[in-house]
Amino acid sequence: MRFEGVWFRYARRAAWTLRDIGAAVEPGATVVVLGRNGAGKSTLLQLAAGVLRPVRGRVSDRPAIVGWVPERFPADQPFTAGDYLRRMALVRGVTDPHAADRWIERLLLTEHAATRLGDLSKGTAQKVGLAQALLLPPGLLVLDEPWEGLDAVARTLIPEIVAEVTHAGGIVLVSDHRGEITALPGAIHWTVSEHGLQPSPEKTPEGEVIVELAVRRSEATQAVAELRAAGHRVLRVKDPDADVRGAPVIAEPGRDPRARADRKPR
Amino acid sequence: MRIAGFVRGGRALAPLIAVLVELGVIYGGGASPAAVAYGYSAAALFPVLAWLTKLLLDTEPDVQRRLARLSVGPAREATGGLLAALVVALVVGAAAMAAPWLFHGIDPNKELASGMLLGVLAHLLAVPPAVAVGALASRAVTGSVRLGVTVLITAAVLVVVLGLSSSWAPWLVPPVMATARELADALPPTGSGVPPAGTIVLLVAWATAWCAVAFAGYGWLRRRRS
Structure with a gap:
């Protein structure tokens, strides 16, 4: 199609x-x-x-x-x-x-x-x-x-x-x-x-597994950075309070701020 | 599915009460020859049938209409709605033809057989244009309640105003008033009881042509407003 x-x-x-x-x-x-x-x-x-x-x-x-x-x-x-x-x-x-x-x-x-x-x-x-x-x-x-x-x-x-x-x-x-x-x-x-x-166009590689973690809000940015540095892909960051506060926890470097509002960094 | 939803939803009630009131007013004044009574009852029924059609087509939520269109295709979805409305309008039309016998509104001694046949013709000439007007006023075409109601009321008023014998453009509206007039004019002593064949053919051709244009317009608008 x-x-x-x-x-x-x-x-x-x-x-x-x-x-x-x-x-x-x-x-x-x-x-x-x-x-x-x-x-x-x-x-x-x-x-x-x-x-x-x-x-x-x-x-x-x-x-x-x-x-x-x-x-x-x-x-x-x-x-x-x-x-x-x-x-x-x-x-x-x-x-x-x-x-x-x-x-x-x-x-x-x-x-x-x-x-x-x-x-x-x-x-x-x-x-x-x-x-x-x-x-x-x-x-x-x-x-x-x-x-x-x-x-x-x-x-x-x-x-x-x-x-x-x-x-x-x-x-x-x-x-x-x-x-x-x-x-x-x-x-x-x-x-x-x-x-x-x-x-x-690239599909998510088939050999991967998804691990869900919870981290302290204050350490979230650092945790994401460390995971990325270790070669892992961070699929999303979800903050249960973010809907109320209206702001994402983590800013994806180099991205359009409007795209960040989706809170779906990859 | 549409008719079931329409009947179960109870939205048909208001126009059906309007039909009853109308018929009560028409036939309450005493018995008249069948052709005259049915000619005017068909004309009076026109706006109510258009309203019923609009209500029936609007019963289905917009998203459900899109689901139906996806399931059966746009042409069958649109035609299905019109057929459902036509069936409902014919049933109401048939009931309206039976009603005067309850009210003793028809004089059985005056041209009864030909009057009954002409009555059926008058209702058949009123039903399809009424369905077309209701369809053109439906939400799928007008997109808003205000515009839909405006279309419906304007059409109902124009059918009467432009249908008067002094009208400057009678062909702009379906021959609902013209039919009622011809049936009344044909009665003795001025006529034989039945309008001339040429007049009947003209009325049928007029209604058919009007419906063809109206339904084609409906199809075109539905395709545009996908």
Whole structure:
């Protein structure tokens, strides 16, 4: 699948959200789309899925079956979770009559199947959104902030499902602003900013493992520097209080300060 | 899925109450020949059916509409919505044709058979343009509640104002008022009870052409506002 000179804006006189995006993804690849809030991650994903059409340029060679998990599941519908998924299976032309029930079971939705969509918690509604995208095995799976609101058990399901889709030759595009990318170690990273798309084509080496550490805030900068000096890659630095304080703990040397606000130094 | 969501959501209630009130007003004044009663009930139904269509198409959240479009393709998603609205409008139209019998609003001794057939024709001529107006006022096209309501109300007013016999541009609106007038004018003693074949063909052609333009406009706007 390729983005060929894709430009997009939401209204005729609005500023461009995305400018001249050019990139290609091979079958079986996972792409994690990074970027600050409002950078256009969600827009890029919707262009990839075919939900939005480029104002200029085009997205070519998109697989026929696309599963899209929107950032916010549209829960304002008068259906129960089970009813909604069975209806979506019908709409999507799923021939397997048990497809909906299988995903209900796998995504631990069984006890919520009879609950109305509007009464579901955010995380459970997100799982319904995930299930509807998987009713047909997708050639392209687009996950917009899929970890948002999910509990610990459900979080582990995302890498599992991503791996299944890519092993079957499908493409997976995931956006992430919470720094969950460590859960997808083999992924390609794209960073969306006002300057366009900066693909980092090198995949994370397969032979690496991820070690999560906690360090004292006052020593964080030094710890990161020492780890880097020892040849390790620091994937992210997360400060639980940073959201409140609005500033990252660690400044990545030589980077645009706006990029630092993402708190995802690599 | 749309019809189920629409009915379960309860949003159909307000326009259906409006239909009842309208029919009560039309038929409350005593019995009249079927052609006249049905001609005016079809015209009165027009704005309500357009409103019902807008409500039905707007029931689905925007994100759900995009999910549906991704699932079945843009053409089938748009056509599916219109077909759902058409089915609902036809059911309401059929119910509106049955209603005067409850109110004793139709005089069974005056041109009943031909009046019934002409009534069906009048409703069939009103339903598709009403669906088209409702679709053009829907959120998927207008993008905002204010613009949607403005489109709906303007269209409903124009159908009446430009549909009057003194109108300077009757062809700008569907022939809802024109049909009601022709059915009333054709009654004895001035007419035979049935408008001339040429008039009926003209009304059908007029409604068809108007709908073709309106639905083509809807398709074009939906493609542009992806």
